[in-house]
Amino acid sequence: MTERAVCVIGAGLIGGSLMRAAEKAGRTVWGSAHSAETAAQAVADGFDVTTDTDTALRRAAEADALVVLCVPLPVLPDVLRRVEFVAPGARLTDAVSVKVAVADQVARFAPSARYVGGHPMAGTSESGWAAGSAGLFVDAAWVVAADDGLDLDVWRDVAELAWACGARVVPAAADEHDLAVARISHLPHLMAAVLAAVGADSRLALALAAGSFADGTRVAGTQPELVLAMCEGNRDALLGAVDDALGRLGAMRGALASTGGLVATVDAGHEGRQRWADARDPKAVRVALTGRGPLARLREIGRRGDVVVGWK
Numbered sequence: 465m466t467e468r469a470v471c472v473i474g475a476g477l478i479g480g481s482l483m484r485a486a487e488k489a490g491r492t493v494w495g496s497a498h499s500a501e502t503a504a505q506a507v508a509d510g511f512d513v514t515t516d517t518d519t520a521l522r523r524a525a526e527a528d529a530l531v532v533l534c535v536p537l538p539v540l541p542d543v544l545r546r547v548e549f550v551a552p553g554a555r556l557t558d559a560v561s562v563k564v565a566v567a568d569q570v571a572r573f574a575p576s577a578r579y580v581g582g583h584p585m586a587g588t589s590e591s592g593w594a595a596g597s598a599g600l601f602v603d604a605a606w607v608v609a610a611d612d613g614l615d616l617d618v619w620r621d622v623a624e625l626a627w628a629c630g631a632r633v634v635p636a637a638a639d640e641h642d643l644a645v646a647r648i649s650h651l652p653h654l655m656a657a658v659l660a661a662v663g664a665d666s667r668l669a670l671a672l673a674a675g676s677f678a679d680g681t682r683v684a685g686t687q688p689e690l691v692l693a694m695c696e697g698n699r700d701a702l703l704g705a706v707d708d709a710l711g712r713l714g715a716m717r718g719a720l721a722s723t724g725g726l727v728a729t730v731d732a733g734h735e736g737r738q739r740w741a742d743a744r745d746p747k748a749v750r751v752a753l754t755g756r757g758p759l760a761r762l763r764e765i766g767r768r769g770d771v772v773v774g775w776k
Contacts, residue, residue, distance in 0.1 A: 468506045468555075471495055471524035472530045473543055475502050475513055477587060478559045479534030480596030482629065483511055487585060489628035492527075496520040497593070498535075505593045518550050530621045532582075533558040535560035537565060537697040546572035557582040557622045560643060561694040563638035564759055581609035581616045581638060583645070584631060591687050602630035605771065610635035610762040616753045623772065632748070634769035635762035639701075646701035651709060654683040654702075655764055685764065689764050743769055754775040 470486045471494035472479045474482035479495065483506070486493040494512035495505040496519070505554060514520055524531050531554050533544055540560065546553055557579040560566050563581045570579045586604040589593060606626035623633045636644070659679040663669050685693075695702055715728040747770040751762065765772060 466624055469527045469529035471520055472534055473531045474534035475506050475593050477591050477595045481600035483637050484598035485601055485629035486598055502593050505512050517546050521550040530555045536693040538693055540569050541573050547577055548574040552576040552706050554620055555618045559584055562698045563641045565697050567638050578615045578618045580622050582622050583607040604631045605634045606631035607634050607641050609638050610657055610759045611637050613761055622656040632773055634766050636766040637763050642698050643702040646698055646705040650695045650702050651705040656681045660684040693712045746771045748773040750776045
């Protein structure tokens with residue numbers, strides 16, 4: 465495996481955790497932060513972080529480093545313009561929670577970049593540099609885009625960075641990724657918001673709230689601007705997931721009103737939770753990026769729910 469240097473743009477929870485994990489794995493790592501306060505916190509912890517994104521990117525170009533964008537979707541165009549100007553042809557990936565929109569923006573604003581999308585499926589309801597942890601990605605799924613035409617050399621870089629951080633690689637087409645995360649990430653954020661709002665309408669209810677309310681609303685504690693960025697950035701896929709949820713809620717309400725019975729909803733939910741528990745131990749496979757159609761083979765691995773853990 466390579467020990468390619470890593471340049472992280474954005475030093476919040478994900479970017480800060482990535483810097484810590486890469487440094488712990490022995491990688492040379494540096495980056496930039498939007499605010500002077502965040503940069504100062506990172507420097508105080510011994511990391512090479514500046515508020516000058518151009519400086520960080522220039523160093524990445526000189527070192528042929530892997531640039532990882534860990535910034536919210538709304539600010540991505542401005543960052544990509546700097547990538548194209550300062551580090552054209554850079555090895556580029558990201559940690560943004562949608563992939564089609566990012567790929568479209570890369571094609572528009574940094575067309576010379578050698579881009580392979582990424583999305584580590586890890587996080588907390590906290591945010592900022594101080595919330596970061598070197599262990600955030602351990603045993604987490606890390607999606608690496610596997611659309612036709614991607615640079616296999618950079619694909620290798622992204623996969624090896626994920627492994628260095630302790631994650632397991634899940635290959636997926638960008639559009640299939642967005643449909644999947646709409647159901648298991650973005651819809652839960654919206655459902656948590658609804659649950660929190662319903663509970664907050666009663667002071668007595670809040671006084672009685674315990675584990676089920678806390679678990680169901682945990683991600684409602686995420687900064688609203690971060691939730692808005694990822695959910696609105698995945699609008700089309702999320703609408704389909706919302707429609708599915710509304711259909712199930714409507715059927716449940718109809719059953720409750722007519723017969724008082726909730727067995728279909730409760731049983732389906734219990735079964736779904738059990739299937740998720742079973743999927744927590746996926747089959748680990750090793751791959752080769754050679755031969756005919758390696759990216760198509762990778763996509764099929766992801767569709768099966770398997771994970772890539774190394775090279776053949």
